[in-house]
Amino acid sequence: MKAFLQTVTEQMQAAFEQAGYPKESGVVTLSNRPDLCELQCNGAMALAKSAHKAPFVIAQEIADELAKVSGEDAAFSKVEVVKPGFLNMDVSPAFLAKYLSQMASDERLGAKEPEKKKKIIIDYGGPNVAKPLHVGHLRSAVIGEAVKRIARFAGHEVIGDIHMGDWGLQMGLIICELKERKPELPYFDESFEGEYPKEAPFTISELEEIYPTASGKANPKQAEGESDEAFAPRKTQGDAYKAKAMECTKRLQDGQRGYRALWDHIMAVSVADMKKNYENLNVDFEYWNGESTVHDRIPGMVKRLKDEGYAHLSEGALVIDVAEESDTKQMPPCMVLKSDGASLYNTTDLATLEMRREQDQPDQVIYVVDKRQSLYFEQIFRAAKKSKIVDDDTDLFFLGFGTVNGKDGKPYKTREGGVMRLSDLIGQIRETMLKKILDNKNAGGSNGEEAGGETEGLDMKEAETIANIVALSAIKYGDLSNQAAKDYIFDIDRFTSFEGDTGPYILYTIVRIRSILAKYEKSGKEMAKDIAIAAMNSAEAKELALVLSRFGAVAVNAYEELAPHKICAYVYELANACNRFYHSTRILGETDEAKQKGYIDLLRLTERVFTVAIDLLGFTAPERM
Ligand code: ARG
Numbered sequence: 001m002k003a004f005l006q007t008v009t010e011q012m013q014a015a016f017e018q019a020g021y022p023k024e025s026g027v028v029t030l031s032n033r034p035d036l037c038e039l040q041c042n043g044a045m046a047l048a049k050s051a052h053k054a055p056f057v058i059a060q061e062i063a064d065e066l067a068k069v070s071g072e073d074a075a076f077s078k079v080e081v082v083k084p085g086f087l088n089m090d091v092s093p094a095f096l097a098k099y100l101s102q103m104a105s106d107e108r109l110g111a112k113e114p115e116k117k118k119k120i121i122i123d124y125g126g127p128n129v130a131k132p133l134h135v136g137h138l139r140s141a142v143i144g145e146a147v148k149r150i151a152r153f154a155g156h157e158v159i160g161d162i163h164m165g166d167w168g169l170q171m172g173l174i175i176c177e178l179k180e181r182k183p184e185l186p187y188f189d190e191s192f193e194g195e196y197p198k199e200a201p202f203t204i205s206e207l208e209e210i211y212p213t214a215s216g217k218a219n220p221k222q223a224e225g226e227s228d229e230a231f232a233p234r235k236t237q238g239d240a241y242k243a244k245a246m247e248c249t250k251r252l253q254d255g256q257r258g259y260r261a262l263w264d265h266i267m268a269v270s271v272a273d274m275k276k277n278y279e280n281l282n283v284d285f286e287y288w289n290g291e292s293t294v295h296d297r298i299p300g301m302v303k304r305l306k307d308e309g310y311a312h313l314s315e316g317a318l319v320i321d322v323a324e325e326s327d328t329k330q331m332p333p334c335m336v337l338k339s340d341g342a343s344l345y346n347t348t349d350l351a352t353l354e355m356r357r358e359q360d361q362p363d364q365v366i367y368v369v370d371k372r373q374s375l376y377f378e379q380i381f382r383a384a385k386k387s388k389i390v391d392d393d394t395d396l397f398f399l400g401f402g403t404v405n406g407k408d409g410k411p412y413k414t415r416e417g418g419v420m421r422l423s424d425l426i427g428q429i430r431e432t433m434l435k436k437i438l439d440n441k442n443a444g445g446s447n448g449e450e451a452g453g454e455t456e457g458l459d460m461k462e463a464e465t466i467a468n469i470v471a472l473s474a475i476k477y478g479d480l481s482n483q484a485a486k487d488y489i490f491d492i493d494r495f496t497s498f499e500g501d502t503g504p505y506i507l508y509t510i511v512r513i514r515s516i517l518a519k520y521e522k523s524g525k526e527m528a529k530d531i532a533i534a535a536m537n538s539a540e541a542k543e544l545a546l547v548l549s550r551f552g553a554v555a556v557n558a559y560e561e562l563a564p565h566k567i568c569a570y571v572y573e574l575a576n577a578c579n580r581f582y583h584s585t586r587i588l589g590e591t592d593e594a595k596q597k598g599y600i601d602l603l604r605l606t607e608r609v610f611t612v613a614i615d616l617l618g619f620t621a622p623e624r625m
Contacts, residue, residue, distance in 0.1 A: 124145070
């Protein structure tokens with residue numbers, strides 16, 4: 001289906017042609033002076049020179065043409081020619097109503113089909129096995145999931161790949177530490193030929209403790225004021241431990257049986273835990289691949305890079321030069337193998353791109369990663385293109401996000417100053433939300449309004465379920481309403497507020513609409529299957545209708561710009577328009593049934609658009625709150 005502005009533009013373009021002007025000039029946009037008009041067209045201005053006429057005269061000719069279109073077909077109810085040559089228009093309520101009725105029966109809610117259906121892989125989440133998820137991983141998951149849903153809604157085929165950090169030194173550290181603690185385990189007995197136990201020799205909480213301990217041992221910190229001499233023995237110890245961990249890593253990668261079996265256990269325990277965490281966030285992945293997935297293709301890739309001359313040795317390491325003449329910043333070469341021949345983060349990312357090309361032939365690969373990795377990805381992208389790991393026309397896109405800060409403007413930390421675990425953060429928001437919902441309930445439901453999500457008779461279990469749903473909206477909206485690249489302040493009080501530009505405010509509005517619709521049905525009135533929008537009869541209804549008409553275009557644009565915040569800005573606008581309509585209109589009390597049905601159908605479409613829009617953002621609305 002065509003976007004609403006497209007349909008009115010076509011009518012304007014016909015008028016330009018009728019008047020003898022090129023139709024390209026007849027583009028209609030939203031008004032930048034909403035106090036004067038709803039829509040505008042500035043096309044006459046640019047034509048003045050070539051037509052040797054005053055723009056005002058041209059605009060008048062167009063207006064005269066438009067006046068010839070009449071009845072239901074006329075897009076505009078008002079066309080004004082304003083000096084020096086602008087056209088200011090209002091939309092005809094009947095025309096708008098017709099568009100909205102069509103939109104209501106369109107699965108895509110007015111979003112146009114893409115010219116070319118692209119295959120897109122989104123690399124997001126990026127958790128590290130055996131390390132607890134922290135707030136940085138929250139952003140990748142939340143933004144990546146939203147981008148995935150938005151791209152799908154825009155009509156593309158989209159695959160989400162979690163790309164776990166499940167290979168390399170971090171796994172070696174865990175194995176090394178386990179070996180120190182439980183050397184008697186069969187995994188460490190090289191002569192063991194039997195079957196390894198099915199049970200993992202650790203739980204997830206042990207695993208999550210083991211990694212930081214091991215990492216701390218390998219990288220001892222020099223205390224403030226501590227002399228180098230005093231620190232030296234600990235440093236030596238740390239280096240020795242790290243050497244052992246590197247040895248473990250190498251053996252794992254070389255395929256030592258016991259280490260591989262242990263690795264399988266680490267993965268099973270860790271992935272089960274990750275799945276729970278991501279499920280809580282309403283985030284899911286098509287591919288659960290990781291750095292380890294491509295291990296076996298590294299030798300072949302490296303050989304080709306060498307044979308075809310793309311990579312060369314530099315100080316013992318194998319590198320691909322990626323600097324370009326036009327660079328204004330220094331662009332270091334992309335390292336493919338370290339001087340000891342070990343692979344690294346870069347190697348697995350390049351091999352992953354090779355695998356993606358072979359298995360999925362994506363048109364676009366989007367990486368949703370901390371923006372501090374932007375130089376790294378620039379190197380990877382250039383290396384991959386230059387060495388034909390990906391095709392020339394594959395669009396590699398880095399969607400870098402900023403830091404989550406506390407109210408002090410510094411990276412979000414626990415009260416004790418440690419890294420904030422994602423599960424603790426979610427716990428905090430859920431707790432705050434539950435308290436609010438219980439307070440609301442004790443105050444007698446939603447302020448005793450005509451229609452709200454009444455919470456009387458809510459039991460604790462249901463209150464918790466609702467709190468969790470609303471909490472998720474608070475977290476996700478709090479994140480997504482900012483431009484991804486910007487840092488933002490994680491402000492629990494603001495995010496959980498029922499007022500203002502927040503997730504809970506949006507949900508509250510949706511619950512309110514659903515409550516009105518339920519009451520309408522309960523009063524015995526029938527709700528026809530098809531939504532038929534009536535011509536709006538108030539400024540507030542018209543405002544709401546105009547916002548609704550833009551949804552499809554907004555969604556497509558949010559994909560084109562990879563900008564979930566545009567969906568947030570839209571739903572906020574929709575919520576405001578909806579609430580203004582609600583407060584100015586007697587809906588359930590309306591005695592004129594036809595009028596009432598018009599209001600109800602407008603609300604039904606609003607509810608539909610809201611439901612789809614928040615689904616794009618990756619959250620849902622509760623039945624009541
Ligand atoms: N595991 C990495 C981290 O925690 C993020 C992975 C990002 N994706 C990628 N293809 N490199 O920083």
